[in-house]
Amino acid sequence: MNITASATSKNSAKIPDKIDILILGGGMSGLELAKHLNNREVENIAIIEAGPADDCNHINAGEDFQRADEFWKNEDSDKYAYRSWQSLSEPHYSKGTCLRRRVGGRSLYWHGVILPIESEILKYWPEKIASDLSEKWLDGPSLYTQVQSDILAWAEKSYDTNYRFKFANFEFNIAPQAIRTLGEAERWEAYSPLSYWKQDNKLRESPLIISGYEAVALIIANRKCIGAKLRDIASNEIHHVLADKCVLALGTIENSRLATQALYDSGILIEKKLTGLVDHIVQGFNVTIEHDKVPDKLDKLIESHPDTIFFSPSLSGERFNLFFTINKSDLGIELEAWTMGEQIPSVHANISIATNGETMPLSISCDLGDADNILIKKEKHELNIFWRDVCSNAKIPFEPLDFQTGFIIHARTMGEVHQQIRSPLRIVNYNVPITWISPLGTENHEGSTLPLGEILNDNHEFNQINNLFAIGPSTFPRPGAANPSLTTLALSRRLAYILN
Numbered sequence: 001m002n003i004t005a006s007a008t009s010k011n012s013a014k015i016p017d018k019i020d021i022l023i024l025g026g027g028m029s030g031l032e033l034a035k036h037l038n039n040r041e042v043e044n045i046a047i048i049e050a051g052p053a054d055d056c057n058h059i060n061a062g063e064d065f066q067r068a069d070e071f072w073k074n075e076d077s078d079k080y081a082y083r084s085w086q087s088l089s090e091p092h093y094s095k096g097t098c099l100r101r102r103v104g105g106r107s108l109y110w111h112g113v114i115l116p117i118e119s120e121i122l123k124y125w126p127e128k129i130a131s132d133l134s135e136k137w138l139d140g141p142s143l144y145t146q147v148q149s150d151i152l153a154w155a156e157k158s159y160d161t162n163y164r165f166k167f168a169n170f171e172f173n174i175a176p177q178a179i180r181t182l183g184e185a186e187r188w189e190a191y192s193p194l195s196y197w198k199q200d201n202k203l204r205e206s207p208l209i210i211s212g213y214e215a216v217a218l219i220i221a222n223r224k225c226i227g228a229k230l231r232d233i234a235s236n237e238i239h240h241v242l243a244d245k246c247v248l249a250l251g252t253i254e255n256s257r258l259a260t261q262a263l264y265d266s267g268i269l270i271e272k273k274l275t276g277l278v279d280h281i282v283q284g285f286n287v288t289i290e291h292d293k294v295p296d297k298l299d300k301l302i303e304s305h306p307d308t309i310f311f312s313p314s315l316s317g318e319r320f321n322l323f324f325t326i327n328k329s330d331l332g333i334e335l336e337a338w339t340m341g342e343q344i345p346s347v348h349a350n351i352s353i354a355t356n357g358e359t360m361p362l363s364i365s366c367d368l369g370d371a372d373n374i375l376i377k378k379e380k381h382e383l384n385i386f387w388r389d390v391c392s393n394a395k396i397p398f399e400p401l402d403f404q405t406g407f408i409i410h411a412r413t414m415g416e417v418h419q420q421i422r423s424p425l426r427i428v429n430y431n432v433p434i435t436w437i438s439p440l441g442t443e444n445h446e447g448s449t450l451p452l453g454e455i456l457n458d459n460h461e462f463n464q465i466n467n468l469f470a471i472g473p474s475t476f477p478r479p480g481a482a483n484p485s486l487t488t489l490a491l492s493r494r495l496a497y498i499l500n
Helices: 002-007 028-039 065-071 127-134 143-154 194-199 252-265 296-304 370-394 414-421 485-499
Strands: 017-024 043-049 085-087 164-167 170-174 180-181 188-190 210-211 213-220 225-232 238-248 273-275 281-289 312-315 320-328 333-341 350-353 362-365 434-438 469-470
Touching: 002 028, 017 028, 028 194, 028 485, 043 213, 043 350, 065 362, 065 414, 127 485, 143 485, 164 296, 170 370, 213 238, 213 252, 238 252, 238 485, 252 273, 252 350, 252 362, 252 469, 281 370, 281 414, 296 320, 296 333, 296 370, 320 370, 333 370, 414 434, 469 485
Parallel strands: 017 043, 017 238, 043 210, 085 362, 238 469
Antiparallel strands: 164 170, 170 312, 180 188, 213 225, 225 238, 273 350, 281 333, 281 434, 312 320, 320 333, 350 362
């Protein structure tokens, strides 16, 4: 099946009047759900995506692959970037935050890291779902085991899970990545459910992927979802599409928009607002070390494990991991280290819809709570432990990392530092680290506004609106410190079996 030709050829006249399962969102969670429904030979499925289907390549695999970092870190350069909200809490959920309006969504941007949510965090999830994820599912291996095995097989990779080494008292492992090279130097792709249709055509009718239509609202009758209102982006025409079941798979912010309106209109919410919004708390540094000063242990990693991400749990047992990469360049040895920590859902962050007809009615407000600020302080401390050991082994003077203003407006961001490092006019200041932070929203890991066990039941269905389901990080009761993608893929597979 040529997914591009199929998806772009659909128009309003070809949207079915009645659909069994309507999946709103053609990104990672929605496409993975459709893939597993298709594997189970479920028919009469439709996927709605606001963006086009004119390019189904990962940004590191397309014609402009050499600009991939620019597309990823600078949304102004990406024609698919779209922001449907205003931030009331600069610098968070502002510059550097966006949706990727295209068939494939963020699955065409990520770096393939597949880590499970930590077992101590899964204790806060519904017991049945936590067990399915980490213990056993359908009398077989756990969802985490099955999904990781399947997509690493797609990537034609295997990992020595016993490989580990100590540095600065951290115990580092290799971060599994579902990526594969494409023959040409520096050209690679991370796993996307689109690969199912691009390479593994099963010679049966594939789900209908309809691009260029925005989900404006859900159609609710007597607290039962019976379809959705879709806007043709080209003509602005509204279409009412009926469905037996609807699945929100548009990403956290758009899932929250549709859910908020539906819950409010049904008398379940007293105001158009959902709380609990989180993103990962990330900060780090980049440094160029002279070739002859790199520590021996790290120098050996460059030869034995090139282009590898290493990670270690926090030394203090806090809710974060420390990552690093190390590679050679013409200028020296490029070391990047960062921490990624869990923000705990709270009432201090919310997504709200204005009622006065503003041109951009969706607003995001957030605040870093006491637990977040404690985490930020501990992340900085352990980054300094790591950097101090690098300096000691490299016999270069140690100066504590200077994070300047922290997580406030005008802070130096990862995107700005990467742009500086890659500039052809760059002047290298050897052995001097440049620190950066990632404002909330810029990690693209936002979630937790529609938590399982609270707003949703164990079957991913809304407790108070029948036949309406949700998937993706918006459903995580607690996000943990891990990248959300492995859990997202696992929950999509789980829901496919629940729906059929």
